[in-house]
Amino acid sequence: MKENKDKTNIWLDIEKSAEILGLSIQTLKKQCRRGYYTFKIIRRGKKTHYFLLLKSLPDFAQDKYLKEDVINTKYSEAPDWAKAQAEKYLPIINASKGLRGEALKDFIDKWNLEHEKWLNTSYSSVIKMRRRFFRYGLSGLLSQHGKHLSGSTVPDNLFEYFKNLYLVEGAPSIRTCWDLTLGYAIRMFDAKRETFPSYMAFKRRLDKEIPKQSIYLARMGETAWNRKYGGYIERDYSNILCNEVWVSDHAQIDVACFDSDNKVVFPWVTVWRDYKSGKWLGWILQTGNPNSDYIFQSFYYAAEKYGLPKDVIIDNGKDYRSKDFAGGRRSIKISTNKTKTQSMLAELNIEVHFALPYNAQTKPVERDFLKIKEILSKHFIGYRGGNVVERPQKLAKEIKSGKIMKFEDFKLLFDKYILDILNKRPSQGKTLNGLCPDELFYSEFKEKITTTKDALKLFCMRTSKDFTIRRNGIKDTTLGITYWADWMISKMGLRVYLRRDIEDYKEAWAFRCDNDEFIGTVNAVKAVAALHANKVSKEEFKEAMSIKKRNSKVAKAYIKQTLTISPEEQYENYKAAYNSAKKISMQMLKFQRLQIQIWIKQ
Numbered sequence: 001m002k003e004n005k006d007k008t009n010i011w012l013d014i015e016k017s018a019e020i021l022g023l024s025i026q027t028l029k030k031q032c033r034r035g036y037y038t039f040k041i042i043r044r045g046k047k048t049h050y051f052l053l054l055k056s057l058p059d060f061a062q063d064k065y066l067k068e069d070v071i072n073t074k075y076s077e078a079p080d081w082a083k084a085q086a087e088k089y090l091p092i093i094n095a096s097k098g099l100r101g102e103a104l105k106d107f108i109d110k111w112n113l114e115h116e117k118w119l120n121t122s123y124s125s126v127i128k129m130r131r132r133f134f135r136y137g138l139s140g141l142l143s144q145h146g147k148h149l150s151g152s153t154v155p156d157n158l159f160e161y162f163k164n165l166y167l168v169e170g171a172p173s174i175r176t177c178w179d180l181t182l183g184y185a186i187r188m189f190d191a192k193r194e195t196f197p198s199y200m201a202f203k204r205r206l207d208k209e210i211p212k213q214s215i216y217l218a219r220m221g222e223t224a225w226n227r228k229y230g231g232y233i234e235r236d237y238s239n240i241l242c243n244e245v246w247v248s249d250h251a252q253i254d255v256a257c258f259d260s261d262n263k264v265v266f267p268w269v270t271v272w273r274d275y276k277s278g279k280w281l282g283w284i285l286q287t288g289n290p291n292s293d294y295i296f297q298s299f300y301y302a303a304e305k306y307g308l309p310k311d312v313i314i315d316n317g318k319d320y321r322s323k324d325f326a327g328g329r330r331s332i333k334i335s336t337n338k339t340k341t342q343s344m345l346a347e348l349n350i351e352v353h354f355a356l357p358y359n360a361q362t363k364p365v366e367r368d369f370l371k372i373k374e375i376l377s378k379h380f381i382g383y384r385g386g387n388v389v390e391r392p393q394k395l396a397k398e399i400k401s402g403k404i405m406k407f408e409d410f411k412l413l414f415d416k417y418i419l420d421i422l423n424k425r426p427s428q429g430k431t432l433n434g435l436c437p438d439e440l441f442y443s444e445f446k447e448k449i450t451t452t453k454d455a456l457k458l459f460c461m462r463t464s465k466d467f468t469i470r471r472n473g474i475k476d477t478t479l480g481i482t483y484w485a486d487w488m489i490s491k492m493g494l495r496v497y498l499r500r501d502i503e504d505y506k507e508a509w510a511f512r513c514d515n516d517e518f519i520g521t522v523n524a525v526k527a528v529a530a531l532h533a534n535k536v537s538k539e540e541f542k543e544a545m546s547i548k549k550r551n552s553k554v555a556k557a558y559i560k561q562t563l564t565i566s567p568e569e570q571y572e573n574y575k576a577a578y579n580s581a582k583k584i585s586m587q588m589l590k591f592q593r594l595q596i597q598i599w600i601k602q
Contacts, residue, residue: 009195011040012057012065014050020061022134028052035175036200055153056198060136086141088119089129096126154197154205158185162202167210167218174199242444243306245275247313248299250290251369253414256382256399257407259287264399266384267407269414270294272302273365275313277444278427279437280368280418281306285411300501303348307448313353368422375425376417381405466513469494474510474522483508483522491519498522 012020017037018028029050032039038056042049054062096107105123112120132140154162161184165177178199185191206215217225250270259265268290271283282302284294295314377383382404384395398404405413426436435443467474469491473484476498483498495513510519 010054011051012054014052016065017050017052017057017061020064021057022131036198038194038196038198040194053195055195056201058204082142086138089121089126089133089141090138092121092126093130093133154201158197159202159205163206163210166202166206167215169219169221171219174203178202240276242274242277242279242441243448244309245311245313246272246281246299246302246309247275247365248272248295249365249369250294251366251372253285254373254377254384255380255410256384256395256404257287257410258402258404259407264404265407267410267414268294270298271365271368272298272312273368274437274441276431277437277441278368278432279423279441283418285414287407297501301503306445307450308348308350309449310349311351311353371422371425372417375421376414380410466495466497469496473525474498479505481505481524483510484525485510485520485522487520488522494519 014025014028018025021028023031031037032050032052038053040051040053042051054065057065092111095111096104099107104126108121108123108126129141134140158181162177162181165180166172166174181202182191182193182196185196186193213225213229216228248271250268253267253269256264256266265287267285267287269283269285270290272281273279274281282298282300282305284298284301286294299312381398382395423438424436426432426434428434432440467476469488471492473482473488474496475482496510496519497513498508498510500508506524508522508524510522511517512519
């Protein structure tokens with residue numbers, strides 16, 4: 001190893017620096033102005049000359065200039081597995097010398113066709129290996145090149161000060177931390193800005209000495225670190241049978257639809273999923289914002305079909321980000337009353353577990369939403385993207401041209417996707433092991449813990465308004481439904497609310513408004529054709545009412561008021577009308593007199 005030369009005050013002109021770094025002069029000037037290196041400008045006549053401080057350059061550039069043998073691992077001493085990489089890329093680098101852009105890509109395509117698979121490469125790999133070869137020669141092509149590079153130019157005491165500024169929650173920018181460190185060095189050690197290490201020198205030393213995940217933990221906090229880097233405990237599903245544990249969650253689907261008012265909406269889905277198999281058991285897709293009522297209603301659907309679980313997991317207190325077409329986002333906090341929920345489910349002998357908000361490690365259902373995004377959303381007209389970066393440019397055109405689906409049509413297709421695709425999609429995961437959710441679920445689902453429909457009434461959706469029991473029963477004017485039961489005769493004037501299955505409005509359960517006491521079951525009695533069906537949905541009732549409304553709308557179109565006539569104008573109209581009538585009367589009188597005179601003469 002040659003004796004180290006003093007690098008503290010060596011300034012290189014821009015041409016020499018560009019040659020060492022392998023950059024164009026223009027690019028290097030831009031990097032200087034952005035603060036990558038310590039530099040100074042000297043004016044000679046009308047020309048300006050850039051000079052860069054040697055110790056602010058990357059280590060390889062300093063070594064190259066000083067001709068130090070910093071790479072101790074020689075090619076001849078490297079292990080065979082490290083040589084294999086060098087022997088693979090050296091012929092490629094030599095054969096592609098001078099090729100760039102499309103010409104280099106064409107060369108790589110041809111090379112890959114003509115050589116065995118293990119010799120194949122990619123455009124980015126060739127560019128990377130060219131750079132290593134330029135910097136370190138043949139040793140740079142070894143897989144462990146550069147591990148013996150020389151130390152940083154940043155003094156230990158200043159680096160420690162910088163770390164205390166940079167490695168804190170809130171993630172302050174590297175430039176502001178560098179400015180503060182520079183100010184500290186000037187005050188305490190009489191440092192000179194011209195010879196002070198650049199902020200990139202601090203960044204390089206930080207990246208070398210501190211693991212990436214440690215930097216992330218310090219700057220982003222433990223919760224964010226746990227989601228990205230934290231280890232996880234593998235679940236042992238062997239002691240759980242399918243249908244014993246259910247888990248619930250909400251998600252907004254990134255597909256634009258037209259709702260019944262022809263407004264653009266992005267539907268929400270609330271789901272109950274079997275914890276072990278991943279099979280979706282009950283779900284609701286709707287255009288409003290999610291709330292705890294949808295959790296209970298979807299539980300009602302799942303329990304009605306598959307019986308009751310032993311345990312359930314609910315995500316409580318989570319803020320969901322609701323997205324609209326305009327790009328706006330607002331927070332929706334969905335809180336479930338723990339005591340009420342535990343009481344409702346305890347009555348059915350079900351134990352409730354409330355998951356930590358935002359903890360995807362607790363609830364595998366969140367992975368299902370990513371699957372839906374991949375197998376469904378991204379292939380649909382109206383796909384929005386998970387964020388602004390992902391948003392397709394064609395979305396606005398699809399909406400403007402009316403190509404996106406109506407919500408009711410999308411809902412039918414979404415349900416089919418869950419039943420026939422998601423629940424039947426095989427997985428090679430540890431639990432499914434090549435089976436699909438349906439196969440694993442039904443292989444273990446032997447005993448259905450049943451309950452009556454009446455026992456599940458508390459899980460049905462509560463009406464948003466209260467009603468008064470009248471002599472004809474309960475009248476829901478929004479949907480045009482009248483509910484009746486014989487017990488209402490003695491309850492006239494009582495204020496109640498209803499719980500109903502939103503897919504079947506034919507039956508409802510009435511509760512007192514003042515104390516939530518269950519009173520009795522009621523049935524729809526409005527005489528519409530849909531009542532003869534087994535189920536009467538909200539949409540069917542709305543359609544029956546919309547026919548009447550459409551007829552009324554057409555009739556009103558013919559009598560639409562287009563002018564505003566003032567009382568003064570009406571007076572003038574009357575006056576003119578009566579005056580004209582008076583003139584006609586006088587003319588008729590004259591005409592009659594003339595007729596009489598003619599008759600007398602005859």
